[in-house]
Amino acid sequence: MTATPTETTPAAPSPLRRLLPGAPPGGGPRGSTLLRHLAVAVLAGTLVVLVTNQLAPYQNLQVARVCAFLCVTAGHTVLVGLNGQLSLGHGALMATGAYTVALTQRGLDERAVGGWWTLPASLLAAVAVTALGGLVVGLAAARLRGPYLAGVTLAVATLVPAVTTIFTGVFNGEQGLRFPAATPPAALGAYFQPERWLAWIALAAALLTMLLLANLVRSRFGRSLRAVRDDEVAARLAGIPVAGTQVLAFVVSAGCAGLGGGVYAVLTATVAPGKFPLDLSLFLLMAIVIGGLGSLAGAVWGALLLVALQDLPGLLTEHLSLSAGLAQRLEGNLALAVFGLILIVVMLAAPGGLQGGLRAVGARLRGAVRRRPAPGGRSPDR
Amino acid sequence: MQRFWFLTFDGLAAGAVYAAFALALVLIWRAARVVNFAQGAMAVATAYVGYAVASATGSYWLGLAAAVLSGLALGALVERVLMRFAGAGGPLNQVIVALGLVLVIQAVLGMIFGNGYRPAPAPFDTDALTIGGVAALSPYDIWVLGAALTVVALLAVLFTRTPVGLRMRAAAFAPEVSRLLGVSVGRMLTLGWALAAGVGALAGMLVVPTGLGLHSHAMDLVFVVAFTAAVVGGLDSPVGAVVGGLLVGLILSYVTGYLGPDTTPLAVLVLLLAVLLARPGGLFSAARARHV
Numbered sequence: 001m002t003a004t005p006t007e008t009t010p011a012a013p014s015p016l017r018r019l020l021p022g023a024p025p026g027g028g029p030r031g032s033t034l035l036r037h038l039a040v041a042v043l044a045g046t047l048v049v050l051v052t053n054q055l056a057p058y059q060n061l062q063v064a065r066v067c068a069f070l071c072v073t074a075g076h077t078v079l080v081g082l083n084g085q086l087s088l089g090h091g092a093l094m095a096t097g098a099y100t101v102a103l104t105q106r107g108l109d110e111r112a113v114g115g116w117w118t119l120p121a122s123l124l125a126a127v128a129v130t131a132l133g134g135l136v137v138g139l140a141a142a143r144l145r146g147p148y149l150a151g152v153t154l155a156v157a158t159l160v161p162a163v164t165t166i167f168t169g170v171f172n173g174e175q176g177l178r179f180p181a182a183t184p185p186a187a188l189g190a191y192f193q194p195e196r197w198l199a200w201i202a203l204a205a206a207l208l209t210m211l212l213l214a215n216l217v218r219s220r221f222g223r224s225l226r227a228v229r230d231d232e233v234a235a236r237l238a239g240i241p242v243a244g245t246q247v248l249a250f251v252v253s254a255g256c257a258g259l260g261g262g263v264y265a266v267l268t269a270t271v272a273p274g275k276f277p278l279d280l281s282l283f284l285l286m287a288i289v290i291g292g293l294g295s296l297a298g299a300v301w302g303a304l305l306l307v308a309l310q311d312l313p314g315l316l317t318e319h320l321s322l323s324a325g326l327a328q329r330l331e332g333n334l335a336l337a338v339f340g341l342i343l344i345v346v347m348l349a350a351p352g353g354l355q356g357g358l359r360a361v362g363a364r365l366r367g368a369v370r371r372r373p374a375p376g377g378r379s380p381d382r
Numbered sequence: 383m384q385r386f387w388f389l390t391f392d393g394l395a396a397g398a399v400y401a402a403f404a405l406a407l408v409l410i411w412r413a414a415r416v417v418n419f420a421q422g423a424m425a426v427a428t429a430y431v432g433y434a435v436a437s438a439t440g441s442y443w444l445g446l447a448a449a450v451l452s453g454l455a456l457g458a459l460v461e462r463v464l465m466r467f468a469g470a471g472g473p474l475n476q477v478i479v480a481l482g483l484v485l486v487i488q489a490v491l492g493m494i495f496g497n498g499y500r501p502a503p504a505p506f507d508t509d510a511l512t513i514g515g516v517a518a519l520s521p522y523d524i525w526v527l528g529a530a531l532t533v534v535a536l537l538a539v540l541f542t543r544t545p546v547g548l549r550m551r552a553a554a555f556a557p558e559v560s561r562l563l564g565v566s567v568g569r570m571l572t573l574g575w576a577l578a579a580g581v582g583a584l585a586g587m588l589v590v591p592t593g594l595g596l597h598s599h600a601m602d603l604v605f606v607v608a609f610t611a612a613v614v615g616g617l618d619s620p621v622g623a624v625v626g627g628l629l630v631g632l633i634l635s636y637v638t639g640y641l642g643p644d645t646t647p648l649a650v651l652v653l654l655l656a657v658l659l660a661r662p663g664g665l666f667s668a669a670r671a672r673h674v
Contacts, residue, residue, distance in 0.1 A: 086474050088481070140655055146473045147417035147617075148658060151609045154419070155654050158606045159647035166644045278602055282481055289478055325496075333492035340485030347479050348467050 037214045041207045052199045060195035061267065062307055067202035068263040070303035071209045073288050074296055075256025078213055080285070081294025082222065083249040084229035085141055089153035091281030092160035093254050094261030096133050097126035098271045099164075099171065101262035105179040119182050119266070123205065126262035127255045134254020138247040157281040161273035176272025179265075198267050205263045209256050214296055216252070225249055283309060286343045292355030301354045309335055387518065388510070389639040390632065395523035396592070397631020398530035402585040403608035404615065404623040405534060406578040411617045413554045413574035415473070416465065419480040422605030423487040424460070424579055425586030426598055428453040430491055432587050433502055433596055442505040449583045457579025461572045491598040504591035526588045533581055534624050540577075541620070550574055603647065607634065610654040616664025626665070 052060050076090050104122040108114075137156060141149050164171035171177065184197035216222055224245045227235040232242050265271045287305045292298025313332045346353055352360070403421070410418045418424075431452045436445025460483065468479040506521040519527070541547035552560040553570035561567050589604055590596055611630040615622025630653065637649040657664065 080474075084474065086477055140659060143662060144658060147411075147477060148613070148662070150419065150477050151417060151606075151613065152654060152658060155606045155610065155651050158602055159651045162644065162647035166648065278599075279485075282485060285478065285481060286485065329493050329496050333489040333497075337486055337489035337493065340482050340489060343482035343485065344464065344479050347475050347482065348464070351475070 033218055034215055037211055041211045045203060045207050048203050049200065052196050052203075055196075055199075057193055057195040060193065060199040062311065064195070064199040064202040064267050065264070065307045065310070066303045067199070067206035068260050068267060069287075069306045070206040070300060071260030071263060072257045072284060073291070073299040073302040073306070074206075074209050074213050075253040075260070076284055077288040077291070077294055077296065077299045077302070078217060078225070078256075079249050079253035080288060081292075081298075082217065082229060083225045083246065085246060085249065086146070086150045086285075087137075087141075087153045087250070087253070088150055088281050088285060089137065089156035089160075090253075090257045090284045091276050091278065092157045093130050093133060093257035094264065094280070095160060095271075095273070095276035097130045097258030097261030098265035098276070099177070100126040100129040100258065101265050102177040102179045102271045103170070106177065109180045116185060119201070123259060123262045123266075126258045128258075130258020130261070131251050131255040134251045134257075135247065137254070138250025141250055142243040142246040154278075154281075158278050161276060164273040171273075174273060176270055176274075178270050181269040182266050201266065202263045205259055209259060210296060210299075213252075213256070217296065221245075221248070286339060288353075289343055290339070290346050290353055292353030292357075293351070295353070295355040297358075298353050298355035305339070309339060385639065389635045391510075391519045391523065392639075393632035393635025394628060395519060395526050395631075396635060397611075397628035398527045399585050399589045399592075399627075400604070400608050400611045400631050401624040401627025402530040402533055402581055402588070403604060404612040404627045405537065405620060406582040406585065407608060407612045408615075408617055408620050408623040409537075409574055409578040409581070411612075412620075413550065413571055413578075414461075414465070414469070416469075416476045416480070417609070417617070418575075418578065419477055419605075420460070420483040420487065421578075421582050421608075422601035423484040423598075424453070424456055425582040425604075426590075426596075426601045427487050427491060428456060428579075428583035429502070429586040429590050429596060429600070430495060432583070433500070433590075442503075446584075446587055449587045450580050453583025453586075454576045454580040456583075458572050458576040460579070461575035465575070466568070466571075488598040495596075495598075497598070499595035499597045502590045502596045508591070522591070526592075529584065529588060533584060537577070537581070537620070546573070603650075607650055610650055610657075613654060613664055614657050616666040619664065619666040622664055622666030 048063065052063055055063065072090060072094055076087065079085050079087055101122045104125045105118065108118050108122070137153065140152060144152060164176075165173045181194075182198060182201060184192045184194055188197070217225075224235070224240045227238065227240055228242050228245045235245075236242050261276075264275075283306060284302075287302030287309075288299060290305060291300070291302035312335045313330070316330070316334065350357060403425070406421060407417060410416055410421075428449045432445040432449025434445075435448035436442050439445070464479055464483065465476060468476045504522045506525050508520050508522045510520045510523075511518060539547075541551060549560070549565045550570045550573060552563070553565050553567040554574070557567045560570075585604075585608075586601060590600055593600055607630060608627070611626040612623050613626070614630060615624070615626030630650075633653065634646055634649060638646050641649075
């Protein structure tokens, strides 16, 4: 949150250099940035696919959940960390995407429309509808600052679940909706693990999101995002449309949240308002802050953290053999208290989060490696 | 018509609590330019303390006193330990720290008291009295209205008639000048947070018996409504917070009564967005000094 995009000295330290758009280590044109990101995405994708082949069904679902959350946290961290708009409503945006997928899938199923393209089409619809929702909130947000925006998005997160009980005919109230599950294609064989297929779907969505966002962040638009965050007046003087940039940032971020929410719904083939409580929105914020605000790598840590938050309590109470009453009280609450505390400490002491800390360690290590040969033979200088 | 009067009285009683809660938000906003997003969670924590004391001693009034005192202490603690250090990194950081505090408080409450609803008995009868054939206020509503309005009046006296109130206002509006004139700005800030949390604790004690019971999330919706009330009145205006609270209480009461309770949350959102888009400074804003 502190790095300035206006730094132009060539000898900028590495964290800054990574923020500098169009100046990768190779110093090549923009095309090479895309290729580099593509290579990383393909590599990461291959690795995860190989790993999922070895995993049990439950572990594959965990991988899938991490990927679904990654779509959301990546978009969220760009909005909060790079554009400075604090949204507490991303849980509600996830719900929007989830319900869109559910309704689209059910609609297609009722009309007996099938085919491999139905799921991508539903997810695309989720992105479109949520982006539209993001446009509405973003238009309001562009006129609001700091606490006002946080308050409005908090209201959205608190109140949107109520919509499902008002229009019970469409959303089926607290019960929620079931919809046809995503079954693996026949080409993969009759005994293909369904959870592995779900993990692949989520992985594809996460990689696509990360690839698009990574390029966006290093583009002209990414620079505008940071400029608007750091100084609105200066950004306007430099010819950047402030309100337009803020609205577009919200739309992009909402689209990512919609995709993540849609994938999240596909994993269980159900949606219900209880899955998207106010807490989810706070957890999302907590995850990106602890991961490192504004960093896509930090969003990966955040997504891992969110799944850990869901799964750790069960493990903990299982292994500690506590009394039933105590276990029930600790369930969920202990992990939440710890992570909440970490959130506060990170915000007060290390605003860079986990990724910021890793970067600092990395920079120090690189510095140490570079310095070590210096006293012996300083051949390159001479 | 009977129904209208009933809803009006009901709305005023609910609005008085929103007004007190909104006032707590405004107090902190004026003093430190922070919206305390942890206000709801802090109020729930003090309500738990209050009802624990009440059930241990058997006296609601001792419990109420304990809740308000623990509110004062909690407010001061939060300011001294957290918010004072969160301000340096920008306004976003303070909001995020407050949200972290929400998570911690709710988790700790869940660990100590369990996740279920606990009964929160009211000190007075909650059945409405009928006056001239019209179902009007219940004795509990009268107590809520009286308590909330008394606190508002006491705060008004504190801020306009006492030296401490003057110092607090000076510290909020011109910190540098007041520091030069010998006002301990930091101490005034702590006092402001303590007062706000104390008022929030009282509002929490008043509102909890009207809901489903004591629960770590009991104040979530109340906080959003109170925030709306504060925004309707303008975050800078204590009078606005009171009027906004009563207004929002009335509107929500009519919406609930005529359109059904399910639509209430949506009405809050529509109201909040409408006010922010039409008149971002609130109904009582004087001049737009902070417009960029």
